[in-house]
Amino acid sequence: MKKVSTLLIVMGLSGGVCLLGSLLFLAAIYLDKASVMSLLGLAPR
Known part of the structure; x- marks a missing residue:
């Protein structure tokens, strides 16, 4: 039973x-679309 509850907690946290x-x-x-675009452009692919 402990494994199941731990798995549920981990799934809930993730x-x-x-x-x-995703909300952030x-x-x-x-x-700020401009800053997001620049961040995406600067981020390594």
Whole structure:
């Protein structure tokens, strides 16, 4: 049982992190498109 609960906690944490990241990304795009574009251009492919 402990493995299952640990797996659920890890999945929940990773899901929350993914949601937070995407929300921050969308907010950055809406707030300042120019800086996001420059960041994407500077970021290594």
